[in-house]
Amino acid sequence: VTDLSALGEFGLIERFTRLLSAHPDVVVGVGDDCAVLRCGGSHWLVSCDASLEGVHFRRESAAPEAIGWKAMASALSDIAAMGGKARFALVTLACPPDTDVAWLDALFQGLSAAAASCGAVIVGGDTTRSASGVVLDVTVIGEPLGGRWLTRAGARAGDAVAVTGYPGRSAAGLLALEYSHDAPVLIEAHLHPVPRFAEGQWLAEQTGAHALIDMSDGLLQDAGHVAEAAGLGLDIDPGRLPMARELEKARAWLPGDPAALILGGGEDYELIVALERDAAPALCAEFERRFGLPLTIVGTFEEAGGVRVGGRGYDAAGFDHFKG
Numbered sequence: 277v278t279d280l281s282a283l284g285e286f287g288l289i290e291r292f293t294r295l296l297s298a299h300p301d302v303v304v305g306v307g308d309d310c311a312v313l314r315c316g317g318s319h320w321l322v323s324c325d326a327s328l329e330g331v332h333f334r335r336e337s338a339a340p341e342a343i344g345w346k347a348m349a350s351a352l353s354d355i356a357a358m359g360g361k362a363r364f365a366l367v368t369l370a371c372p373p374d375t376d377v378a379w380l381d382a383l384f385q386g387l388s389a390a391a392a393s394c395g396a397v398i399v400g401g402d403t404t405r406s407a408s409g410v411v412l413d414v415t416v417i418g419e420p421l422g423g424r425w426l427t428r429a430g431a432r433a434g435d436a437v438a439v440t441g442y443p444g445r446s447a448a449g450l451l452a453l454e455y456s457h458d459a460p461v462l463i464e465a466h467l468h469p470v471p472r473f474a475e476g477q478w479l480a481e482q483t484g485a486h487a488l489i490d491m492s493d494g495l496l497q498d499a500g501h502v503a504e505a506a507g508l509g510l511d512i513d514p515g516r517l518p519m520a521r522e523l524e525k526a527r528a529w530l531p532g533d534p535a536a537l538i539l540g541g542g543e544d545y546e547l548i549v550a551l552e553r554d555a556a557p558a559l560c561a562e563f564e565r566r567f568g569l570p571l572t573i574v575g576t577f578e579e580a581g582g583v584r585v586g587g588r589g590y591d592a593a594g595f596d597h598f599k600g
């Protein structure tokens with residue numbers, strides 16, 4: 277393999293990871309939503325996330341405030357995905373010298389509004405010139421509550437696959453923007469995702485919750501990461517997918533089946549959790565009572581590797597930055 281598009285995003289990460297050495301204070305290293313680092317007597321959750329013009333956003337279709345919001349929210353979501361509390365953020369911004377200052381002011385407003393909404397403060401960063409397009413990179417630092425966190429890696433065979441809220445809305449919102457459809461709830465889900473902090477923190481306290489991840493790349497791909505981290509596979513029951521009312525209504529104009537957006541659409545930043553089978557129904561009921569949001573059992577982690585939908589292999593696994 278000589279070309280990155282053949283190696284793929286996950287092949288590249290694996291190749292780099294082989295070069296890293298272990299360190300006693302790295303409690304969780306590469307391969308989870310955050311690194312968990314031992315610092316003095318406590319632990320820190322650390323992650324970063326890049327947003328590039330032309331790859332993650334287009335200036336023509338998104339307001340600068342929304343671009344900033346999403347860059348910050350998607351980075352902070354990785355702390356929610358460990359069940360942690362957001363604390364600090366650093367922002368690196370690269371842009372061409374002719375970038376409009378009012379546009380940048382609005383971008384920064386979005387970044388800081390999203391940070392504030394999650395309880396984080398921006399404490400620094402870097403600014404530099406870019407040869408083409410705007411590049412944002414957000415580093416986030418969080419704190420595990422009560423010294424507890426949930427990694428991707430604890431799922432057991434027989435555990436339920438459960439998902440918060442209504443995934444698929446963000447992908448549908450992007451299509452609504454592209455096709456100029458009036459679907460404000462879906463568009464809002466795409467432009468202003470809200471990380472599930474309170475929900476993640478509560479899940480991390482439950483002994484019946486074994487593994488946690490946030491949905492950045494789609495239900496199948498992200499649930500697949502949880503399965504893979506535990507050496508398992510999974511089967512999703514297509515009859516149990518939580519369908520948002522707005523997504524059901526969008527059937528009228530969507531080019532395909534909305535279920536495909538739930539399975540393969542990214543950027544919802546909902547959480548996927550592996551739940552002990554016997555405890556799952558009560559945990560879902562308590563979750564819904566507490567947060568006014570569904571936690572839906574959509575499938576099962578299984579001994580047999582691979583990702584299945586209704587018992588059959590499914591070939592639309594999320595997003596790889598370098599493939600196709």
Ligand SMILES: [Mg+2]
Nearest residue numbers: 309354357490
């Ligand atoms: Mg993540």
